Amino acid sequence: MGLLSILPASFSTVETWLTRIFLVFGLVMIGPWAVLVIYDLILYVFRAVTYAIPVVGGRAQGKARPRAPSLTERPSGHRRRFSLARPKEETGSSTGAVAADAPDARSRHT
Template sequence: MSWFSILPEPFVFVETWVVRFFLFLGILSIGPWALLIIYDAILYVFRTATYEIPYIGGRARHRPRPRAPSLSERPSGYPRRFSLTLSGVPTPAEAIDTVSVLQKRKEKSGYERDGSAAE
């Protein structure tokens, strides 16, 4: 350590502990992410392998492979509609209160709550 140390010989132990401290901080910050990546890889391999095994995997039960959720299609097959505006909301110039907007929306949808005490 004396060849690479910038401190005098009596203070080499300080440099050693500083190196150990920063290695600990590195393991503390990178360790959980590395464990999650390893866990994800093992889970992927396990699920891929068990898909092919009869009586356990999906192929044996004539199931399709799992698909990632779609942002453009609902599980029922209908397309999703994305909007940042609410239908039936008046412009700020009209200044209608929120309660009347919600009542109009409830009447428009034709949905009536049974047994509700909220009016």
């Protein structure tokens, strides 16, 4: 530490312990994230490898590879229709001042 230090030689022990403390703090902060990244990588490789193994993997059981969900297609195969209009709902008896036959201003009739 003597070559890189700007402190006097009498503070070398304090500087060494401060360095060690900050290294431990760094490991405490980065350690859990590093463990999660390594776990995720191992899980990805395990799932990719076991998919192709007969009897164990999904290919042997007749399953298709997982697909990302689609925003425009439902699981039933029908396409979704995106609209801001609300569907017209059947109204029962109304106690308000608005007549039941009057169209709702927030919805369009299609």
